[in-house]
Structures are given as structure tokens and as C-alpha cells.
Amino acid sequence: MKTTYMNPYLAGFLLGLTLLATIVITGRGLGASGALKSAVVAAVNTVAPQHAHESKFYAENLRSLHENPLKAWLVFEVLGVVIGGFLSGVVSDRLAFVTEKGPRITSTMRLGFALIGGLLFGLGAQFARGCTSGAALSGMAVLSTGGIITMMAIFGTGYAIAYFFRRLWI
Amino acid sequence: MFPLVPNLISEELNLIVALLIGIAFGFILEQAGFSSSRKLAGVFYGYDFTVLRVFFTAGVTAMSGVIILGYLGWLDTDFMYINPTFMQAAVLGGVIMGFGFIIGGFCPGTSVCGMAIGKIDAMVFVGGGLIGVFVYGELYPWFEGITNADAMGPLRIFDSLGMSQGLFAFALIAMAVGAFIATTVIERKVDPDGPAKEFNAATHRLAGLAVLAVGAVLVFLPDYKERMLTAVSDTQYLETHPVKEMTADELAFRLIDRDPRVSVIDVRAAADFASLSLPGAVNIEPRQVFQKEYSELLGQRHTRKVFVSSDEAEARKAALIARHLGYENVYVLCGGIDRFVAQIIMNTPSTADEPCRFQRAAYDPQTAVPPHDELRQAKDTERFRTKASVAMQAMIKEAKQKSVKPVKIVKKVAGGC
Numbered sequence: 281m282k283t284t285y286m287n288p289y290l291a292g293f294l295l296g297l298t299l300l301a302t303i304v305i306t307g308r309g310l311g312a313s314g315a316l317k318s319a320v321v322a323a324v325n326t327v328a329p330q331h332a333h334e335s336k337f338y339a340e341n342l343r344s345l346h347e348n349p350l351k352a353w354l355v356f357e358v359l360g361v362v363i364g365g366f367l368s369g370v371v372s373d374r375l376a377f378v379t380e381k382g383p384r385i386t387s388t389m390r391l392g393f394a395l396i397g398g399l400l401f402g403l404g405a406q407f408a409r410g411c412t413s414g415a416a417l418s419g420m421a422v423l424s425t426g427g428i429i430t431m432m433a434i435f436g437t438g439y440a441i442a443y444f445f446r447r448l449w450i
Numbered sequence: 451m452f453p454l455v456p457n458l459i460s461e462e463l464n465l466i467v468a469l470l471i472g473i474a475f476g477f478i479l480e481q482a483g484f485s486s487s488r489k490l491a492g493v494f495y496g497y498d499f500t501v502l503r504v505f506f507t508a509g510v511t512a513m514s515g516v517i518i519l520g521y522l523g524w525l526d527t528d529f530m531y532i533n534p535t536f537m538q539a540a541v542l543g544g545v546i547m548g549f550g551f552i553i554g555g556f557c558p559g560t561s562v563c564g565m566a567i568g569k570i571d572a573m574v575f576v577g578g579g580l581i582g583v584f585v586y587g588e589l590y591p592w593f594e595g596i597t598n599a600d601a602m603g604p605l606r607i608f609d610s611l612g613m614s615q616g617l618f619a620f621a622l623i624a625m626a627v628g629a630f631i632a633t634t635v636i637e638r639k640v641d642p643d644g645p646a647k648e649f650n651a652a653t654h655r656l657a658g659l660a661v662l663a664v665g666a667v668l669v670f671l672p673d674y675k676e677r678m679l680t681a682v683s684d685t686q687y688l689e690t691h692p693v694k695e696m697t698a699d700e701l702a703f704r705l706i707d708r709d710p711r712v713s714v715i716d717v718r719a720a721a722d723f724a725s726l727s728l729p730g731a732v733n734i735e736p737r738q739v740f741q742k743e744y745s746e747l748l749g750q751r752h753t754r755k756v757f758v759s760s761d762e763a764e765a766r767k768a769a770l771i772a773r774h775l776g777y778e779n780v781y782v783l784c785g786g787i788d789r790f791v792a793q794i795i796m797n798t799p800s801t802a803d804e805p806c807r808f809q810r811a812a813y814d815p816q817t818a819v820p821p822h823d824e825l826r827q828a829k830d831t832e833r834f835r836t837k838a839s840v841a842m843q844a845m846i847k848e849a850k851q852k853s854v855k856p857v858k859i860v861k862k863v864a865g866g867c
Contacts, residue, residue: 288503288645288658289630290483290716291521295504296511298474303516303522305467307453308531312473312559313579320583328841337590354467358562363478364567368480374637377568389653394487394571397554398561398578399585401547405558406586407597409775410541412535412557415540417505421512423618425605433544438551442494445552449491 284372299421306353309418313405315358317341322349354414382449393448408433460800476563476775485564487555487571494552496640499633506626514664517619526740532604539597547737554578616669627658675740678709678774682736682767693769696756696781698790700830702838704754705729705845712754713747717768718787726787728758729842729849738769739775748777755780764787795846 285291299310321341332338342349369375381390402412405411408430410419416434419427461466482504484490492498519525551557554765556564556575564572586593608618637646672680683689704712705728714731717725723733734744755777759765765782773780783790792798 285483285500285645286478286481286483287648287655289507291478292474292504292507293511294455295475295478295482295508298471299512300519302471303512303530304452304519305454305459305471307529309533310471310559312557312562313583315562316558316579317583319585320580323580323860324547324584324587326563335587335590336537336594337587351465353464353468356468357475358559360469360474361476361559361562362566363469364473364476365480365485365563366476366477367473368477369485369567372481374480374485375567377570377855381568381571382488382491389546390571391574394554394556394574395581397550397552397577398580399550399557399582400578401550401554401556401558401575402579402582403542403586404548404550404582405541405548405579406543406583407546407593409539411535411547411559412505413559413803414549415533415543417509417512419621420509421516422530422532423513423607423615424533424535425602425607425610426537426540427533428461428607429535429537429540429549430544433541434548434551434850437545437548438494441549441552446495449488449555450495450497 296421299418303418303421307352309414309421310357311354311410311414311418312358312361313402313411314352314414315355316402317406318349318352318355325349382447384447384450390448452519453529459843463670475559476566479560479563480567484560485567485569485572487564487569487575488559490553491555492644496636498641498644499637500645501593502633503630506629507637510623510626510661513619513622514668517615517668517671518672520675521671521672521677526742528671528675528740533605535602535605536598537600537602538864550582605817614669616671619663619668623661623668627662630658641776650736675737676773678740679737679767682770688766688770691770693766693773694781695784696754697784698793699791699834699838701728701756701783701843702794703834706722706838706841711752712756712856713750715748715757715768715772716787717757717759717764722760726846727849728787729845731758734768736771739768739771743820748772748775751778753779756781756783757781758787758790760786760788789793794835795842797835 302308302310318341320331321338324335324338325342332342356397360445366375378385379390381387387394405415408415408426410416410427410430412431412434415427420431479485483500484504489498490501493501493819499754516525516530518526524651536714546664547557554561554575556572557578558576559574561579565576606615608615611618613621634649635647637644701712714728716727716731716733717736718733719735720733723731727733732744738744739748755769755772757765757769757772757780759768762782762785763787769780769782785793
């Protein structure tokens with residue numbers, strides 16, 4: 281399995297151009313967690329439509345999203361991410377079912393922590409109205425105060441607590 | 451002018467655009483190594499600063515592009531989605547996500563990318579993300595307050611810090627380059643075999659200098675709109691760029707005559723406009739002249755667009771902007787609404803017509819009109835104004851009663867994560 285990656289500055293430059301193209305064409309930035317939200321809203325609306333219409337969070341999102349919550353810009357963009365990521369994996373020969381983990385924990389532990397981490401990220405992104413892509417990166421591109429504060433909070437917290445979670449990674 | 455979406459790209463086509471952009475996004479993330487949680491977490495432990503390098507470079511590139519395109523007038527930054535600022539929620543959400551990053555080793559975008567190439571931890575992270583949204587949705591009544599507290603609107607960081615956009619951009623670029631150098635030094639100490647080993651020092655130094663040079667240029671690039679608005683606020687610019695003028699008498703005559711080829715563009719604040727406006731006038735403040743929704747009105751070639759403000763100064767600015775944008779047949783009302791009210795509506799007897807602001811130097815009452823003609827003209831004017839006063843008052847009253855002000859439909863770009 282090849283593990284050579286693109287030069288990070290070149291990758292960053294290309295990613296920046298992609299983000300710029302997104303802003304120029306659509307007027308909005310990139311995102312990711314918004315697609316998770318659409319998926320959850322759609323799922324709740326299918327499984328328990330009455331609950332979805334009574335609960336304020338789902339009702340508000342059903343109103344602001346399309347009648348079909350999955351017909352949203354970010355859902356299509358994230359589908360694209362899956363395709364693009366897969367293509368890159370094919371090109372660089374990196375397709376494999378593996379669990380990556382630090383040397384001092386078991387795979388089961390790693391998956392447990394991945395679940396908790398995902399949960400926290402999904403939750404936090406709702407407060408901040410975006411994740412690393414939608415709030416931090418896109419917010420930085422358009423110099424949004426809120427976006428840059430969220431970015432500093434994410435990375436600041438990461439560094440502040442990294443020591444206490446070092447067993448997970450090193 | 452970009453962005454294309456609200457006006458030129460349909461909703462369906464926009465979804466195809468989303469898919470294509472997503473493919474590019476996903477491909478680049480995976481190529482950069484963002485599908486690997488070990489690599490992502492490295493940024494917090496010093497063994498791999500790829501996240502910082504890619505993230506900062508991307509942000510700085512896109513930001514510079516936005517500023518440059520805005521300066522050139524190719525990108526209408528007023529239509530761009532600026533993530534709104536909710537101070538408490540931005541901090542709280544960021545802190546929670548910081549925990550999520552360290553514990554989970556991914557962020558939503560990168561986990562989707564990792565999932566695509568078969569990373570099992572990434573799939574579990576995505577599952578966790580869905581649960582996180584669900585938890586938030588179920589507990590929304592408790593979270594709603596703090597999520598919506600401190601709404602500050604689409605705040606820009608340079609305004610918050612009280613500096614110019616360009617200066618902030620340069621500072622950010624300088625910080626990025628500084629961080630690149632510092633982290634490379636750290637990374638080489640923590641893990642001599644880390645990714646920084648591969649870097650060609652000469653190329654990277656050169657790229658760093660080039661990026662700093664671009665940053666230095668940004669300091670001097672104001673937004674296209676701001677540039678226009680500043681230019682037209684300069685007295686000297688106004689004097690060297692005369693605009694065609696229309697006197698209050700002529701405008702009153704045309705309005706009473708119900709001339710279809712005249713549009714009155716009132717550039718005063720909405721409140722002033724609401725309290726008194728000329729019949730058929732449209733309220734467009736100077737910075738709104740740029741907006742696409744008015745292009746149909748302002749683009750009517752054979753219609754005289756008469757810009758009016760209280761005292762003509764603001765109208766002159768707006769008229770110059772309109773002319774600069776390529777609109778033709780642009781006029782300003784001599785003396786503004788104030789003089790129109792005094793001369794026509796109130797019909798206050800005045801001895802002489804004051805010339806327009808920038809005609810003063812050239813105007814010489816001694817040679818302008820022979821004395822006997824002047825007398826006759828004054829009488830004609832007086833007669834006209836007496837009639838016009840009654841007619842205008844009736845028309846304004848009539849227009850107020852109808853008061854079907856055109857509803858402005860502003861298509862806004864939707865955004866958010």
C-alpha cells in the first residue's frame with residue numbers, strides 16, 4: 281500500500297482554489313456537518329413524521345430545507361466527497377478496510393472513541409452552525425468573525441486537552 | 451458579476467455543481483492524507499502538521515482570491531454568504547468540537563473522506579456524528595437559548611478588530627507563514643522521519659516569500675464597492691466628473707406632464723423617503739445602486755434617471771456610481787429635494803435660482819440672460835410654480851394614498867454547514 285501523500289501546501293492551495301470556486305459560483309462555502317443534519321432530519325421525518333413536525337428543531341429545518349431534506353446542496357456536496365475520496369483512494373492504491381489507532385489502544389477502544397468523538401463533533405457543529413469545513417475553513421475565507429472564533433476554539437481546545445488524551449494517539 | 455447562483459444558476463444545476471465541487475473537495479482531502487485519523491491527530495502531538503499546513507494554505511488562498519476578485523469587481527461580496535456570528539454558540543460549539551477532534555480523530559468532512567476508502571474508524575465517526583445531531587435535535591429546547599444568544603449578524607473579523615480588510619489579510623498570511631516555519635522545526639524534532647523530511651527547502655522558501663508578497667499587495671486592495679464609494683466621496687473627484695443636471699422646474703414639469711421617460715431615484719434613507727417622496731420615486735440608497743435587482747430600472751436607456759437626495763450631494767455620488775456601472779442618461783436634481791420643496795411644493799418666492807453646486811464658478815448672472823428677458827423669464831417661472839405647487843401637492847397625496855411601493859425581492863444566498 282502506497283502512503284505517499286501530496287505536498288500539503290500544494291493540496292492546501294488546490295483546496296483553497298476549490299473553495300474559492302465554490303464561493304464564486306454559488307456564493308457560499310464548503311461544508312460537511314450540514315449534510316449529517318439533513319440526513320438526521322430526513323430520517324426522523326420518515327420514521328416519526330409527527331414527532332418531526334412537533335419538535336421545533338426538525339420542524340424549523342424541514343421548513344428551511346427543501347421538502348425533501350436530502351435534496352440539499354451539502355448533501356450533494358458530501359456525496360461528491362465520497363466519490364472524490366474513493367477515486368483518490370483508487371488512484372493512490374489506498375482502498376482497505378482498516379481501523380487506524382494509536383499504538384497503545386485496542387481497535388475496539390479506538391472505535392468506541394471514534395463514536396464518542398463523532399457524537400461530540402455532530403453536537404458541537406449544531407451550536408457553531410458549522411464544522412471545520414463550514415464554519416472554520418469557509419468562515420476564514422470570507423473573514424467571518426464567528427467562523428474564525430470557532431476555528432480558534434476548535435484548535436485551542438484540541439491543544440489544551442491533547443496532553444490528557446495522549447494515550448489514544450502516541 | 452459573480453456569484454452566479456441566485457440569478458443565473460437554477461436550483462437543480464446548483465446540485466450538480468455541488469456534486470462536482472464535492473468530488474474535487476474529497477479527492478484533494480484524500481490526496482492530502484486527511485482520510486487518516488493518525489495523520490489528523492498528529493497536529494496536536496507534533497509528529498505531523500499536515501492539517502495545519504493544508505488548512506491554513508487553503509484558507510489563505512481562498513481569502514486572497516475573494517479579496518482580489520472583490521477588488522476587481524468580479525465578485526459581489528455583498529451577495530457572498532458570511533457565516534453569522536453568535537458569540538457564545540461559536541465558542542461553545544468550537545470547544546465541543548475540539549474534544550470531538552482529539553477523541554474521535556476526525557472532523558465531519560475528513561471522516562466522510564476516510565469512510566470512502568474503507569476506514570472503519572471513519573465510518574463509526576460518521577455514525578457518531580449522526581447521533582450527535584440527533585441528540586442536539588432532541589434536546590433543542592434546552593440548547594436553543596445559547597445557540598441563538600448574542601446574535602451579531604454577518605460580522606467580518608477586520609471590522610470587529612477595527613482594521614482594514616487588507617491589513618488583516620496580510621497579518622493572517624504572515625501568521626500562516628510563521629506557523630509553517632515553526633511547525634516544521636517542531637515536527638523535525640519530534641519525528642525526524644515525519645512529512646517535513648520530504649520538503650525541498652529552496653522551493654518552500656521561495657513559495658513562502660511569494661505568498662508574503664501577495665499578502666503585502668492585499669493591504670492596498672479595498673473592495674471594489676468600497677473603492678467606488680470612497681472615490682465618489684472625494685470633492686475633487688466630484689468636481690472633475692460632472693453629472694448632467696435637472697432643475698426643480700424641469701423635473702416638476704416632467705412629473706406633472708406624466709412623462710413616462712423619467713424615473714426618480716431617491717437615494718435618501720428609507721425613513722426620509724417614507725415621510726416625503728416625489729410621485730413614482732424609487733428608494734435606492736447609494737450602495738444599493740450596485741445591486742442586480744435594480745439593473746432593469748437603471749438600465750432603461752431612453753429614460754432619464756434623476757437622482758435626488760436632500761441637498762444633491764448624495765445624489766451626485768449615487769449618480770456617478772450608476773454612470774460608472776455603465777448606466778446612461780443619468781441626472782441629478784439641482785438643489786435636491788430641499789430646493790424642490792421650497793421652490794415648487796411650497797412655492798416660496800425666491801429672488802434668483804441658485805446654480806447647481808458645480809456650476810457656481812462658471813455661472814455669471816451678468817451675462818447669463820439679458821435683463822429684460824430675465825424679468826420675463828422670472829414671471830413665467832413664477833406662474834409655472836404657482837400652478838405646479840398645486841399640481842405637485844395633489845400628485846404626492848395621490849401617490850401616498852395608492853402607496854403601492856414595489857416590494858423588493860432580494861434573493862439571498864443560502865449557506866451554513
